[in-house]
Amino acid sequence: MFDTAQEYLEYLQQICTKVYDLPFEKDPEFTKLNSQDVVHLSPDQLDGMYQMKFLLNQYLNAILNTVSPDLKEKIESSLAIGFVRNGSFNATCSKSSTGKYAVLIYEGLFILLNKHGKLAHATNNPKIVRFCNRGDIKTLTSDDYIKFMNELFDNYKKYHFPIGALVKLDSKYLSHMVSIMLSELFTICHEIGHFINGDFDEEANFANLADHPFEAFIEDRSHEIEYKADLSAYPIFEKAAFNLFPEMEKNNFVPVLSTFFAIMGTVSNSKSESHPEAFRRMTNILAAYYSEQIALDYLASFESQEKSNEFFSRFVSD
Numbered sequence: 334m335f336d337t338a339q340e341y342l343e344y345l346q347q348i349c350t351k352v353y354d355l356p357f358e359k360d361p362e363f364t365k366l367n368s369q370d371v372v373h374l375s376p377d378q379l380d381g382m383y384q385m386k387f388l389l390n391q392y393l394n395a396i397l398n399t400v401s402p403d404l405k406e407k408i409e410s411s412l413a414i415g416f417v418r419n420g421s422f423n424a425t426c427s428k429s430s431t432g433k434y435a436v437l438i439y440e441g442l443f444i445l446l447n448k449h450g451k452l453a454h455a456t457n458n459p460k461i462v463r464f465c466n467r468g469d470i471k472t473l474t475s476d477d478y479i480k481f482m483n484e485l486f487d488n489y490k491k492y493h494f495p496i497g498a499l500v501k502l503d504s505k506y507l508s509h510m511v512s513i514m515l516s517e518l519f520t521i522c523h524e525i526g527h528f529i530n531g532d533f534d535e536e537a538n539f540a541n542l543a544d545h546p547f548e549a550f551i552e553d554r555s556h557e558i559e560y561k562a563d564l565s566a567y568p569i570f571e572k573a574a575f576n577l578f579p580e581m582e583k584n585n586f587v588p589v590l591s592t593f594f595a596i597m598g599t600v601s602n603s604k605s606e607s608h609p610e611a612f613r614r615m616t617n618i619l620a621a622y623y624s625e626q627i628a629l630d631y632l633a634s635f636e637s638q639e640k641s642n643e644f645f646s647r648f649v650s651d
């Protein structure tokens with residue numbers, strides 16, 4: 334029935350899309366600023382998903398450019414990755430009866446990563462905020478932006494959608510985009526990690542998605558499977574990340590991934606004790622691809638704010 338992974342993906346995208354009727358915040362000033370920012374884009378590009386799809390292609394190209402010829406062949410012949418609007422999962426995979434794999438990424442997860450990235454940047458330096466619909470940017474403080482961040486996480490857990498404060502940053506300060514993009518890249522590499530490890534070929538790892546007539550991979554079913562997917566994902570992530578950002582250093586990935594795992598731990602619905610697992614994922618990667626000592630120092634960084642500052646300052650280049 335489905336000759337290519339892309340065909341299977343497109344079929345799933347059609348049947349999987351959910352309509353969200355939620356208390357979205359709107360603000361005429363925010364809409365105006367947004368339309369000014371995109372004034373140079375063509376109507377085609379203005380399609381809401383354009384930029385996300387464009388970035389997804391960039392990530393895929395960076396991965397395909399840097400993996401082994403063998404894996405490249407495997408991915409190109411049997412795997413497709415795309416977005417869906419369905420918050421029953423953050424990312425999952427479905428396999429067609431013809432042996433094609435469609436990796437589905439929930440678009441809300443990438444929107445969440447973007448909104449979080451902006452708020453984290455605003456928390457570090459409230460002066461770079463150009464607009465916020467929640468108050469006068471001259472009086473909003475770091476604490477306010479932290480509050481907005483927590484609210485964003487709460488809403489994501491409650492509605493499965495990242496509803497939160499509307500913030501625009503001064504376009505001169507775009508450094509947070511790198512962290513956001515690397516988090517998105519890792520999300521994809523993690524799924525490819527499952528693919529490499531053969532997790533998408535084990536029937537026991539699949540279940541029917543609520544309301545949908547197809548089976549999807551159950552994320553977080555076993556810690557062991559997840560840790561191994563991270564370990565297979567990291568080398569692919571690292572090469573693709575250098576391909577996208579040649580000026581970066583390996584050390585710069587530590588704070589980025591640590592934040593990413595913390596976000597995933599915070600919004601993961603399945604466990605009340607999700608935080609420890611989030612930092613165990615990071616510890617695993619550090620022990621395998623950095624050093625045992627860095628992994629231990631990372632764990633110690635949770636003991637106090639000072640230790641945390643000291644630890645992360647080691648990984649930021651001036």
Ligand SMILES: [Zn+2]
Binds near residue numbers: 523
């Ligand atoms: Zn996984």
